[in-house]
Amino acid sequence: MPQPHLMIHIVPGKCDYCGCCVGVCPEDAIELMESKIALIEDRCTNCRKCVWACPWEVIEFHREGVDHLPKETPQIINEAVKF
């Protein structure tokens, strides 16, 4: 079940675009291009598998309304990969 008070945040500038997180994501919720990465938010169940898999600790876990969410960048990135 989704945990609505928690959410995954991929920090795009830090990512190496290696795909390890995509390989373990059970929901096909990550879009990965040559140098763009984005979360497909409506598919993500916040299971955290991508957070544990990322060799570079690029994916952060935020408590909504508690931790600061740097919203701007991921939204631009998400826009770029909408089909």
Added chain:
Amino acid sequence: MKNFDYDVIVVGAGPAGSTAARYAAAGGAKVLMLEKDRDVGYPVRCGEAVSHEGVAQFIKPDPKWIASSVSKFRLIAPNGSSVLPKLDGGGYVLERRIFDYELAKLAANEGVEVITKAYVYDLLREDGKIVGVKTLIKDQKVDIRSKIVVAADGVESRVGKWAGMDTTCHIRDMESCAQMTLSGIEVDPDVLDFYFGDEVSPGGYLWVFPKGKDTANVGLGLSVEEAKKKSAIKFLHEFVDRKFPKAAMLTHIAGGVPCAKTNPEIVKENVILVGDAAHQVNPVSGGGIISGMIGGMIGGQVAAEAIINGEISHLREYSKRWHKRLGWRHDIFYNIRNAIGNFDDKTYNNICDSALKLPEDKRTLGGIFRAALWNQPSMILDVARVFLS
């Protein structure tokens, strides 16, 4: 791209994709290969070690893509003691940015068309049937039709999922990896080094693979179950700071290796999976270049046969041939991987000690394995469990 109708579209131009494309075209199919990155072969996310025997069945070894020829490997136990067995038949540390390129050229020589900066974002369907792929080529949306789609899209594979196959890798089986290419260091250009133990990579191993005598790929992989506690990058930084504090870092990459059994499904309707996308990596070593090429070769051959016969259902043959050739071995290796994953530092030290008691000419991988069994009776149980389960 004169015509948008192909027999076979291959998604991904890694070793598995290029080999699948090459054999499909050699068998008479009209083939297009699509690669999302700007360059085939770059960036390199790989330790680049292969056996001579493995690579030579596909391409004649050429100095232009060989960084080091190796004839031995060193297993280094947590207490620092080591054994240095011979590598049967020898091996190479590749220059994959050139090697992958050469494999794509072999495919092109068979008539394969190749497009880079071509990101496949979905399968193309008509009346529910898969009839090709949807791509973004240099930021333009282009639909391309084909009778068969070969998914060679690596560890990040999604094509199989879109076709209805569950290719998610369990976190216990995924190796989370970090690697640096270090220069200005001293290494033995003839030797592959493997470090074991909780300090360097619990349940996995750390490698130092030479590229000449002053440069090496230094990396490690550990199961995501372990990486939960401490990430690959942290382990790597600690090792490099300790061992090569003055090194220059030429590359620094992240990566993932699916060290699982072959995916339960690798064929569905007119879609087949090859290479990492099919989980065709050797689950013990994490090596996936040669096994992915073998999967690609079989997949490409069967795809061409299906086209020439006009029988798409013939693709099921691919799964049978793969399991007969390598899949059955990977099932056994997978069980061994699980046994090794439980070794503690003491077990590794004991194995190394007993191997050192062997006469030098008996220090082969098989000899070490037998000595380990003899001197470490508890391992007999582990291994028995491996072979009986």
